[in-house]
Structure formats: structure tokens, C-alpha cells
Amino acid sequence: MQRLTVSTSGAASDAVRRHLPPLVSDGVAGKLFAKDHTLWGEAAEEESSKRLGWTDAHDVSRPLVDEVLALRDEFLANGVDRVVLCGMGGSSLAPEVIARTAGVALTVLDSTDPAQVAAALADRLERTAVVVSSKSGSTIETDSQRRAFEAAFREAGIDPASRIVVVTDPGSPLEAASRAAGYRVFLADATVGGRFSALTAFGLVPTGLAGVNVAALLDEARAAADVLAVDADENPGLVLGAAIAGGEPIKTYLGIVSDTTSIEGFGDWAEQLIAESTGKDGRGLLPVVLPIDAPEIGATLPDLQVARLVADAADTPAVGDEIAVSGPLGAQLLLWEVAVAVAGRIIGINPYDQPDVESAKLAARGLLDEQPAPTPAAFAEGGIEARGTDDVVEGRTTVASAVDALLAALPEGGYVSVQAYADRTRLMVLEALRDLLAERSRRPVTFGWGPRFLHSTGQFHKGGPKVGVFLQLTSKEDIDIEVPERPFSFGSLIAAQATGDAQVLEAHGRPVLRLELTSPDRDATALLELLRAI
Template sequence: MSDLLAGPADIAAGLAVHGADAVDRSARAGLVARDVPARLAAQDPTLWGADAEAAARGRLGWVDTHCRSRDLLPQLAELAAELGDLDHVVLAGTGGVTLAAEVIAGCLGRPLTVLDSADPGPVRAALADRPARTVLVLAGPSGLDPTTDAHLRVWRQEWQDAGPEADRHVVVVAPPGSELAALADELGAVLIPTDPEVAGPWSALTAFGLVPAALAGAPVTELLDEAAALADALDRERDNPALALGAALGAAAAGGRSTVALVPDGTGLDGLRHWAGALLGAATGGRVLPLAAESPDAPGATGPGVLTIGIGGALAPGVTPGVAADVAVNGPLGAQFLTWSYAAATAAAALRVDPFAEPAAASTDAPADPPPSSVDGAVEVYAPTGAPADLAGALRWLVDGLGPDEHLAVTAHLDRFADAAAAGLRPLLARGTGRPVTFGWGPRHPSHTDGRARHLQITGAVTDDLAVPGRPYTFAELQAAQAAGDRWALAGRERPVLRLHLTERAAGVAQLLDTAGRTRT
């Protein structure tokens, strides 16, 4: 990394990108020849071709949403003061709308409880933590999806004895005119509208990211200031770190290095790699495979076909000795959000894909599962037709079948806090197979959108379920339906899926880690 830092860099507003030109020295020149910097800064919707123009026309507001978001600051300050006695902030939402707020709060050291799945464990934990002093932030791009509806219902039941003041416990963040905005009016809750020209993971610096973070006490004005300071560089051909990063991403993918390992460099902002990965995956239509690695020397973070990018908050990365990244991105969080958004859009332009295409949603109307193929300790194995029935054999079948352009995608529909050890499967499988392995928590990780993967889905038994008030199902049943919907969607795409169900979660996770550690290609 020291050699990387000694080389040329693009620097603006305290954010530096090192090593980008070394990926492909001609990549930036090609983008400049197409006038990409100026056209993107001017929000030109024709950058990605005629087929993408209609969608892009209403989705480029992220370029300057940091300016419009300043209008929110007086309302946020007033709301934070009004709700000052509610010191437990719970954010409920799905589909990635919670990612940016979680990153902001985590990177800036502010407490924020995020509920983005139907697993009853985190819901019970949140309900037990100062319910009378909780403000529930409901966030969504349109209507109230079943998971967020369940969160709202269980909290309203908790507050049902609070009387007419219960509505002050709810804040809704949604686009104006949406079903969720109408619900806010019905509830008598505060509605904070989102920027209608920004959607999905691009919305970090809109109300989706700022409202929960501000209520949790994060200095969101500083984030907007940091983004604004960088914005002046976006139309430059040089000293434009966002252009340099986008050129490197596009060139790497076009040149066979389609796996992008995002690694923490030891200078903070560790959680940013999860948001940046979600953005890159969505913006490049699967041409870039983002891999959030645990450390710079983690299995799969380096190697052939991999572009390794170190992410941090300072200009002097402190990485593990002897481990080199290809590119280093260092600077303040607000500038990082704008840099990665611009870079993702630029990489999409280089690869000539539509960065705003909407993936198909998974169905929750899936057929019933057949009996397990086998039971091994605390693990039920649901092996596809033609695969070995036993745990070790089925897992080996899954990884041995990986084609040259495929990777293994592990999705755990579990409690990402109590069952956090399950994430250890990623490095173990990557070390044992020498192949790209991703890991995500369902349903925040939309595995059904990935067309180049073989899939390992992990589900788990629930011993302390929770009813959804006013609905004919429980949280565990809703979670099981979502996992089944993902499997059904993958089956429709003819992607191989191995499901492993943990009949006892702690024992099952330990058993999976042991089996994965013994898996070799």
C-alpha cells in the first residue's frame, strides 16, 4: 500500500483515489473522449444509450441531491428537538433503503437500531429496549411491504396503551404521493418526503439516509458539506477522484477483473463497503461482482480476476503489512457517498449498461418444500435433483459445479446479530475453493437478481416466534415465505440452489463452519 500511495492520485475536497490509472491508463481518456465527466455532472440522461434514457431522465437527482437535502435541515433540527425524549431510534425498511442510514450512524458512532428482516429475534430485542422512548422510522420507496407492515403493527400494539400520543412515535420517510406517504397521513405521523429524482442505493444523501441518522444524533450537515465540496470536481478531466474510480471499475470489469473486493483499510468507515457493494451491483447489472471482504488479507480479497479496493476515512491508509490493494479510496463520508455514486454511474457508462434498471422482485407465492434429502446433526439438507443428499457431498457438489464465470452466493435468512457467526462461511469457502464467494443476509441481499451464481441458502428454526398483530401469520412464517420466494425466483432463472435448514441455530452454524472449513476443490 505504501507504493500505491507514493504514486499519482486524484484528490479533491479531502478525498483521494490512488492507483486508478494503473488499472488501465487509457480508460479515463476513453471516457473523456465521450465527454462523460461534463455530461454526467450536467445529468445528461443519454449517457447510457437510448434504452436507458427514459429511466435515467428521472433518476439522476443524486448528482446534486446534497443541495436539495439542505432544505431538510431546519425540519430535522426541529423534529430532533421535539422528539428529544425519544432516545431509541428504530429504522424499519427493506430493499436496501436502510443501508445508508446504518452506514452513517455506524461510521459516526451514533446508536441506530435497524430492522430489515422478518426474523423475530431482532424484533423482540428492539421491543425490549425502551419502548416508551422509541421513535419508529418507517422508510420505503412506495407502499408498506409485508415486513415493514409487520414491524409497524407490532410497535403499535406495544404502544396501544399510550393513548393519543402514540402517533408521535412514528416518522415516515417516503416519496410524496406514495402509498406510504398516505399512510403517514392516516396515522397522524410526521412525513418527511424523499427526493423524487433519486431512488435505490443512490439515495444515501436524501431523507432515506439523513432522517434516521439525524434523529440518532449524527451531524448530517457535515455530510452535505463534504459532498458539496467535492461536487465542483465532477466535471473535470483531472483531479476528479470520482472519474478516476469509475474509469478503473469499468476498465477492470471489461478486462476480466469483474470481481471487486472492497476491503477496510484500518482508518474507519468500515461499513461503507456494504453500501458501496450494493450500489455497484445494482448499477452495473451484474457485470461487476462486489465482494465485501472482512480484511485486506481475507480469502478472496486478492488474486487473479479481482480488483482490490481499500476504503477508509483518512489519506494515509493503515492496512495489514504485506497486503497490497490495487486502488485506495480515502476521504470523508459525505464525499465518499457522492464519489461512489458517480463512479458507479461512470462504470456503467464504460460498460454500456443501464445503471437504473429495476430488478424483478422475488415472489412469496412459492410451492411447498419437499422433505429434506437428509438430516445431519442440526442441519437439514434440501439438495437439488442430481446432487448428493448428505451435507458434505451437497456442499462439494455446489462448489465443484462453479463455471469459469460463476461465483458462490451465500444468503442467510437468519438473525444477523445473534447468528452473526454465519458470516464466517464466506472466508472459509473462499479459502477452500479458491473461487469468489459472497455473503449476505436475507432479504436485504437480493440473491435472486444474480444471474452468474450458484446459491447456498441458509434458513433456521425459530424457537421464540412473534405474532403479527392483525395478520394471519407470524414473523417466522413471513421470513420463511420470503426465503421460499427467493428459492422460487432462482429456480425460475434456472440457477442451482442448495438450501440448508438449521434445526438448532447455534449448533447448526458451528456445524456448517466446520464442514465449510473441510471443503476443498
């Protein structure tokens, strides 16, 4: 089995030298795996006392394997070989990296974009099983997606109960409703928070049904736990936690680079785990998913710590001022969870709450209820309509000048966040904006697809240091889909989510520029051309 190894150099090694000895002498690793809820201080005890089930999820989840495989065989026997996952945040990010790394097809629907929903509904419905994953059962995106698939199955003459599988917490409203509807239900461990749930039913059910060897994944985590639970200088979880959070001063930005690793899409999962766990009380770590040739790496930013995922960190140790991490996926999922728990202790925050996530949800629900008229555009250039905070759009007449104003608002130590409320399966060209803006700003730039980032880095954007500026991209699709038995459509839902989040950011004093692509395929390319010409 591939070795689980963490190598450090430069400032990361200095951080380890400072923090590793007290972590070991305080017995942090042993206490963590003994589920000691006092590790993060008195204020965190209530929440942490009910959120430490992730430390033995690799064992607790083992009985799921045979149940999942039996259902998969049943589906295959009936000609059902396509699996769609409807979920958000921790319910979708871990399954996606697990399936991609295994090379297994899994359609992840973690969007309310009507074009992306329509594409998922139209693809081989007669061969499709749908996994609906939600801890609370009240997540508006997942509830809406479930309703859309139920209606599509009925219209096609397919009994939804024969195709829909539900993953939720015991006692949730979704459990009761699903059992009443005759759906297959898998219950997750209620003592595991969403972003720590990779090795629970939320990570294992959809990927196991899709064809991943989930037993091997648990084996990898089990072997890692034997090392991660030991209070020793060689504990990779303690080393990684100290390296990412122990800088003096703390390095706010953690650049995650997939270099020679075979793990696919790991940064997107780690993004939620780290940002939502640490970004609060005006502090925290913001993961920045970087390509190997990212402008930020060459810029030698003093507040950016680079962590590379490599094939073998023992054979190719960290150089310069970086961290190198290697190991099989199951082991790394547990490793990074341990590291984030350790980082929370070092920073002095509760890694298990997310106090600022709910604000955007409430704003979106308010807009759905009120259905206000759209705010007039400050200006339009071609098919791109611009709105935003006054300091960014007032007096501007071009996209380039508005982007210049947004970047001019960057404070010392700041970052740029690009948030695309659009079809991520079709408009991937927008991801090129990240490197363009990083080159221009010489600062870290994150890119998130909306609304899924609201369940991820959205916590840091509102609860972390007040140093972000925000470029919000929205798309006006020709297609829309009504949400069955709800007084809104997917188009109005995603618009409310974008507008609501912008309002919350503005209320927090963050500069926001919103660019709406009225013809998304055409305007996405036009936007890139406009910014390349600056």
C-alpha cells in the same frame, strides 16, 4: 477536511489510461451533473430521465437539517432517545454506515426474522421513536415492521402518532395513510432511486434523529461535488469508474476492503449500489466485501479487482494491482455514486433499473398466498436439514458432501454466494463461513443477510453472469410474531422469502443448497465445525 483521492496501480491503471481520455473529451462529468439522461444510451433514457436527482441531493436536502434537528430536540425533551429504523435496501444500508461511522446508536431493523423483530420490539419501547422508510410505501418487510411497532405502542399505552416518523416519496400510498394516521412525514426526492438516496431524507432523517451531524455530511458531499463535476483527468469519480469497469476483459468481481479508513460498514452500502446498478443483461460488477486477510486477496484471481478504503490514498497510494480510495464519508458516498454511473456507461447498461429484483418478491407473495406444505428434506445431519437442486443434494447424506457438490458445480469464473435468512444480531458467527468457503473454493465468496440482500446483490445473482452457486441458510426460531391485520407471521414471511428466492434461482439454472438450522444457536456452531473438518 480529509482529501478525496483515488489512486490506481497495475491493471486498474491500465483501465484508467484506456477509458479516462474519452470520458473527459465526451464531457461525461459535466453532463452527469447537468442531469443529461442520454449518457447511457437510448434504451436507458426513460428511466434515467427521472433518476438523476442524486447529483445535487447535497443541496436539495439542506432544508431538511433544521426540521430533523427540531424533531430530535422534541423527542429528547420527552425522554425519547432510542431510534429504530424500519427499512430495506437503500432505506437502511446508507443510514447504517452513516450512524456507525459517526459512532451513533441506531437500531436498524432490516429483517423479517421473528427473533430479530422481537428483540427490536422488546428493547426500551418507552424511549423509542421509529422511522419507517419506504419509497413506494408497499415494501412488505417495512409494512410488516410498521404494523408490529404500531401494535406494540398501543399495547404499551403509547400513541403511535407520537413516536412514528415516516420517510417516503411524494404521492406514495404510505404518504396518504401516514398523514391520515397523524404521523410525522418527511418527503424524499422522487427523482432519486433508492440505492442512490444516501444524501436524501432516507439517509438523513433516521441518522439525524439518532444524533449524527448530518449538516457536516452534506458539507463533505458539497465540497466533493465541486471536484466530481469537472471534466478533468484528475476527477476521482471518472478515475474510479474507469478503474472498476474498464478492464479488458472486465473484472467481474470488485473486492472492497476497509483497511485504514475510519468509515464503518461501507462495503455493505456499496454492495447494493454497485451490484443492483450494474448486474443485468448477463453483465455487471459483483462487490465482494473482504476482510484485510481474505483468502481471495492472496489467491491473485485474475477477475478480482481489489479496492481498498484507506486513511489517505495520496500518502499511501495503491500498490500491486489495486485501487486505493480515501475521503470523508459524505464525499465518498457521492464519489461512488458517480463512479457507478460512469461504470454503467462503460459496461453499456442502464444503472437505474433493477429488472430482476421483482421476481423474488412475486415468488414470496405467491407462497404466502398459497401456504404450501414444506418440501421434505433430502437428508438431515444432526439438527441441520438439507434441501436444494437435484445436482447438489441427490444421493448425498452429509452436509460436507452436499457442500462439496455445490462447489463442484462452480463454473469457470464463478462465485459462491452465502445467504443467511437468520437473526444477524445474534448469529454473526455464520459470517465465518465466508472465509471457509473462499479458502476451499479459491473463488470470490459473498455473504448476505436475508432478506435484505434481495434488495441488494439479489439483482446481480439473477441478472448478472450465470456463474454463481448459492448456499442458503435458514433458521427455525422458537419464537414467532403475527403480522397485525395480515394473514401471515414474520416466521412464514421470511420462510416464503427464502423459498421464493431459491425457486427463482433454480428457474434461472443456478445450483442451490439450502441448509435449515432447526436449533439456530446450536446448529450455527455445528455447521462451522462440519465445514472446518472438510
